[in-house]
Amino acid sequence: MLKSALDSFDQSIIDILLIDSRTSLRAIGAEIGLTAPAVRDRILRMEDTGIIEGFSVRLNARALGFMLEAILNVEPLPGRLKEVEQILRDTPEVLECSVVTGNDCFVARFVLKDVGDLDRILEPLHNVARTKTSIVHRKPIPSRRPPF
Known part of the structure; x- marks a missing residue:
């Protein structure tokens, strides 16, 4: 369709x-x-026809105790791409991850109970990638459908 x-x-x-x-x-x-x-x-x-892929529940991360949301840009070190991808897959706080063009290979969105969780989540990546983390302050454009 x-x-x-x-x-x-x-x-x-x-x-x-x-x-x-x-x-x-x-x-x-x-x-x-x-x-x-x-x-x-x-x-x-x-x-x-694949326009509707499924039906789901939208969760409120704050109500579940995750007070912060962050965006993580990840540039794997040479030869470490698959390892980095697996680390991101194995991190339950990572809600979604995209492979992107440019300097970074991955952009991930994840949640934190508090800023102290950041070190624990990033530690497995320290020897295999360069990372840049941004804390989400607000979302002026929430998730929405593509235009018809």
Whole structure:
């Protein structure tokens, strides 16, 4: 399914599900003017074509005791790329990680209970990579969907 195949109903369904993926088919249909079976069929079609990859829960890291979020830029030392990737995979505080172009190979987002956790999280990387850490102060643009 191409972007152009998303009509206004599909776009509305996606927007509603992004706010609350537990919204009932009936409630979605009532809001956008379709029957629950029509909404179900559209969701299934968007799943089948890969537009909708799944449904998930959004967690509040602060409510779980993680008071800080940080961005970590990682430049592996020569020959240490796979080792660095494994360290990042094995660090449960790393919420996501991207391989990027430029000087750094990885950009990871992770959470900390307090700033004292930083040394413990970075220590396994000290001999295999150069790192640069930035503490997230605020998010003027939260995670959002791509434009339709």
